[in-house]
Amino acid sequence: MTGKLFTSAAAGAIFATASVLSPMAFAQAQQPSTGNNTTAPMTQTAPATPDTKTAKPQNNAQAPAPAPTTNTAQAAGYLTQQSADQISAKTYMGQSVYNGQNESIGSINDLILQKQGGVTAAVVGVGGFLGIGQKNVAVPFDKVTATQNAQDGSIKLTTTETADSLKAAPEFKTLAMQASEKAAKTPATAAVPGTDTTTTSSTSK
Numbered sequence: 001m002t003g004k005l006f007t008s009a010a011a012g013a014i015f016a017t018a019s020v021l022s023p024m025a026f027a028q029a030q031q032p033s034t035g036n037n038t039t040a041p042m043t044q045t046a047p048a049t050p051d052t053k054t055a056k057p058q059n060n061a062q063a064p065a066p067a068p069t070t071n072t073a074q075a076a077g078y079l080t081q082q083s084a085d086q087i088s089a090k091t092y093m094g095q096s097v098y099n100g101q102n103e104s105i106g107s108i109n110d111l112i113l114q115k116q117g118g119v120t121a122a123v124v125g126v127g128g129f130l131g132i133g134q135k136n137v138a139v140p141f142d143k144v145t146a147t148q149n150a151q152d153g154s155i156k157l158t159t160t161e162t163a164d165s166l167k168a169a170p171e172f173k174t175l176a177m178q179a180s181e182k183a184a185k186t187p188a189t190a191a192v193p194g195t196d197t198t199t200t201s202s203t204s205k
Contacts, residue, residue: 138172
């Protein structure tokens with residue numbers, strides 16, 4: 001009987017001790033360890049401050065658009081290229097002129113232009129042989145038609161005039177020819193006799 005009481009008392013003491021120690025152990029488990037294995041709290045690194053001495057400001061502004069260039073040649077009225085409806089005077093020079101029967105009746109020797117602009121007449125050389133004895137006739141320019149070959153670009157000149165009408169037409173005279181004819185018709189100016197300075201001395205004997 002005595003042994004049972006001793007055993008009961010011992011068990012009660014152990015239970016009481018355990019109940020007292022368990023809250024303390026729980027409290028110690030909640031406290032952070034202070035040993036050498038403690039991990040230092042992580043610190044956030046402050047963002048690096050840009051170096052104001054070396055940093056270059058970014059220029060996001062767009063460059064102004066270039067001003068539109070104007071063609072000064074066209075603005076001044078100059079021609080920059082030949083168009084399809086324009087013919088060079090060099091194309092006419094030396095070209096044969098054909099009649100309606102596709103017969104050559106002469107060739108272009110010159111073009112007569114107005115000082116204010118525009119072509120007045122085409123000087124056609126008719127008759128003669130190899131340019132000798134040829135007569136120049138100024139055919140009104142609106143009677144000469146230029147037709148361009150689409151294949152090779154060559155120009156063919158035609159007129160409503162005929163060989164007979166050109167031979168019967170008056171000859172065209174340039175200003176130089178008119179001046180030459182005028183000078184030929186003007187009589188030469190007679191020489192004014194000079195004063196006779198010769199003196200005849202008579203000697204009396």
